[in-house]
Amino acid sequence: xxxxxxxxxxxxxxxxxxxxxxxxxxxxxxxxxxxxxxxxxxxxxxxxxxxxxxxxxxxxxxxxxxxxxxxxxxxxxxxxxxxxxxxxxxxxxxxxxxxxxxxxxxxxxxxxxxxxxxxxxxxxxxxxxxxxxxxxxxxxxxxxxxxxxxxxxxxxxxxxxxxxxxxxxxxxxxxxxxxxxxxxxxxxxxxxxxxxxxxxxxxxxxxxxxxxxxxxxxxxxxxxxxxxxxxxxxxxxxxxxxxxxxxxxxxxxxxxxxxxxxxxxxxxxxxxxxxxxxxxxxxxxxxxxxxxxxxxxxxxxxxxxxxxxxxxxxxxxxxxxxxxxxxxxxxxxxxxxxxxxx
Amino acid sequence: xxxxxxxxxxxxxxxxxxxxxxxxxxxxxxxxxxxxxxxxxxxxxxxxxxxxxxxxxxxxxxxxxxxxxxxxxxxxxxxxxxxxxxxxxxxxxxxxxxxxxxxxxxxxxxxxxxxxxxxxxxxxxxxxxxxxxxxxxxxxxxxxxxxxxxxxxxxxxxxxxxxxxxxxxxxxxxxxxxxxxxxxxxxxxxxxxxxxxxxxxxxxxxxxxxxxxxxxxxxxxxxxxxxxxxxxxxxxxxxxxxxxxxxxxxxxxxxxxxxxxxxxxxx
Numbered sequence: 195x196x197x198x199x200x201x202x203x204x205x206x207x208x209x210x211x212x213x214x215x216x217x218x219x220x221x222x223x224x225x226x227x228x229x230x231x232x233x234x235x236x237x238x239x240x241x242x243x244x245x246x247x248x249x250x251x252x253x254x255x256x257x258x259x260x261x262x263x264x265x266x267x268x269x270x271x272x273x274x275x276x277x278x279x280x281x282x283x284x285x286x287x288x289x290x291x292x293x294x295x296x297x298x299x300x301x302x303x304x305x306x307x308x309x310x311x312x313x314x315x316x317x318x319x320x321x322x323x324x325x326x327x328x329x330x331x332x333x334x335x336x337x338x339x340x341x342x343x344x345x346x347x348x349x350x351x352x353x354x355x356x357x358x359x360x361x362x363x364x365x366x367x368x369x370x371x372x373x374x375x376x377x378x379x380x381x382x383x384x385x386x387x388x389x390x391x392x393x394x395x396x397x398x399x400x401x402x403x404x405x406x407x408x409x410x411x412x413x414x415x416x417x418x419x420x421x422x423x424x425x426x427x428x429x430x431x432x433x434x435x436x437x438x439x440x441x442x443x444x445x446x447x448x449x450x451x452x453x454x455x456x457x458x459x460x461x462x463x464x465x466x467x468x469x470x471x472x473x474x475x476x477x478x479x480x481x482x483x484x485x486x487x488x489x490x491x492x493x494x495x496x497x498x499x500x501x502x503x504x505x506x507x508x509x510x511x512x513x514x515x516x517x518x519x520x521x522x523x524x525x526x527x528x529x530x531x532x533x534x535x536x
Numbered sequence: 537x538x539x540x541x542x543x544x545x546x547x548x549x550x551x552x553x554x555x556x557x558x559x560x561x562x563x564x565x566x567x568x569x570x571x572x573x574x575x576x577x578x579x580x581x582x583x584x585x586x587x588x589x590x591x592x593x594x595x596x597x598x599x600x601x602x603x604x605x606x607x608x609x610x611x612x613x614x615x616x617x618x619x620x621x622x623x624x625x626x627x628x629x630x631x632x633x634x635x636x637x638x639x640x641x642x643x644x645x646x647x648x649x650x651x652x653x654x655x656x657x658x659x660x661x662x663x664x665x666x667x668x669x670x671x672x673x674x675x676x677x678x679x680x681x682x683x684x685x686x687x688x689x690x691x692x693x694x695x696x697x698x699x700x701x702x703x704x705x706x707x708x709x710x711x712x713x714x715x716x717x718x719x720x721x722x723x724x725x726x727x728x729x730x731x732x733x734x735x736x737x738x739x740x741x742x743x744x745x746x747x748x749x750x751x752x753x754x755x756x757x758x759x760x761x762x763x764x765x766x767x768x769x770x771x772x773x774x775x776x777x778x779x780x781x782x783x784x785x786x787x788x789x790x791x792x793x794x795x796x797x798x799x800x801x802x803x
Contacts, residue, residue: 199676200637203653283629415652419642421632422625429592429623430698431615431646476633479652 201477213487224498265490270448272489275463277445289449290460293357297331298324298453300361317398324450386459386512402451409444414478461519539567547599561758573735575749583758618646622695624705637675643697665696685716704736742796770794
């Protein structure tokens with residue numbers, strides 16, 4: 195199913211405007227809701243700069259950075275998912291399923307064990323180590339699963355599961371050996387935690403996400419051609435090898451930034467791009483920018499839910515996305531009868 | 537007549553892999569003049585598909601060179617090659633997620649690889665290509681929903697949207713029933729004669745190739761066995777040695793072109 199007619203700048207603008215509105219609405223909701231009850235009038239007063247004190251701290255230092263982090267993380271994961279799906283020509287490819295998230299998480303744990311100081315240096319170091327872990331895991335999965343003529347769905351999923359298990363075990367080993375006391379916090383982070391994020395970290399997160407997003411978005415037209423198979427794409431003028439490297443680097447950057455700053459949240463990269471394709475068609479020039487906004491809105495919604503369902507305690511956002519993602523994954527797996535489809 | 541495509545002593549060998557026997561193209565030379573329909577025939581594993589890959593710069597020859605309009609293919613960018621040569625593959629991958637019109641527009645990529653969206657000129661070219669092969673009504677359909685014959689025509693439309701000088705068809709009739717074969721033949725005749733396209737037609741179907749081609753190249757074991765008019769190439773002794781089976785060559789009752797009958801061995 196596809197919306198009428200081929201993609202144009204006008205249609206993309208309309209889609210982005212619509213999704214922008216959704217993001218704005220969800221953000222407003224998240225700003226007004228929370229375990230510390232701040233009356234709506236006070237939230238508005240804080241935003242207008244007329245109120246100081248606890249309310250200001252809650253709204254500006256807790257809720258606002260959290261909203262920004264959720265929008266960034268959701269967008270990054272959804273775009274990474276769309277990129278991996280186009281790259282593997284496989285609808286079930288997704289950072290957490292491919293093991294890329296686990297690799298990045300291992301990188302983060304190692305970085306934390308060795309200590310990176312604080313502030314921007316720490317943020318950059320975490321992102322770099324996460325990226326290294328993501329690349330290692332991604333390459334390993336590719337090498338295990340690649341066959342002449344593509345990435346068969348079963349081997350790809352199994353390779354991803356194996357890599358996830360391996361890196362999860364490695365994480366457990368590192369944590370047990372080095373610092374037992376920090377296990378509690380780490381478990382919370384491993385499920386995805388959009389808790390307090392420092393302004394410096396948020397800035398690094400945003401910068402890395404912009405770079406990764408650009409790497410994936412700019413060749414979106416070539417990425418469409420890759421669905422024809424590498425040989426046909428080459429015959430139409432696409433440098434398939436360079437394209438694949440660029441998309442992989444972009445998707446790994448987006449995944450690792452998210453893992454470094456909010457943890458390995460699963461399934462966003464599966465649910466969001468697939469839903470968008472059902473609504474908007476498969477053209478990556480629409481799906482990828484739409485995933486940036488749609489993924490942000492989705493994760494922010496999930497996080498707002500996670501903050502409020504058992505308030506004053508809170509769930510990890512990854513629990514919510516996993517509860518949504520598991521039935522979705524099963525549906526896709528059953529509906530696609532095991533054929534490599536997109 | 538100037539040659540549009542010229543293969544000069546082209547050699548190529550795939551990297552040896554454990555399974556399967558090694559295969560190589562050896563000292564292959566031929567030329568295709570502008571406006572000609574040139575058929576390539578030969579048994580399985582004779583090198584026809586490898587030849588298509590060499591012509592489209594998916595593979596680079598290890599010896600000799602391929603010239604396109606007098607220029608070495610090795611010195612041209614992929615997009616520059618794709619502006620001149622359009623390949624019509626046998627099929628799209630299963631589960632191909634795009635619509636007919638999206639696929640046909642993909643043929644416009646080499647015209648402006650730096651552009652993010654197609655422009656009005658691209659849309660006109662795509663519509664024209666879809667009208668030429670008669671798939672305008674299918675433009676919003678997903679490829680998966682189409683029959684083999686319809687998909688074949690859509691891929692031809694994508695190739696025409698490239699506005700190439702050379703059209704290379706890889707087994708165009710492989711999945712087609714008789715009616716679609718007839719349609720395909722009519723379409724290729726129109727493109728060759730009316731639109732003046734140079735066509736390289738790779739086919740298993742000797743009758744189909746002989747019917748449509750001005751000249752034929754018969755390949756076996758990666759080398760040229762014979763190049764020439766259909767009458768000189770479709771020859772009982774030549775075919776029997778290339779294919780290793782017995783045949784009778786006859787003339788088509790209407791077109792007077794050579795046709796081949798297989799002599800089925802008795803049990």
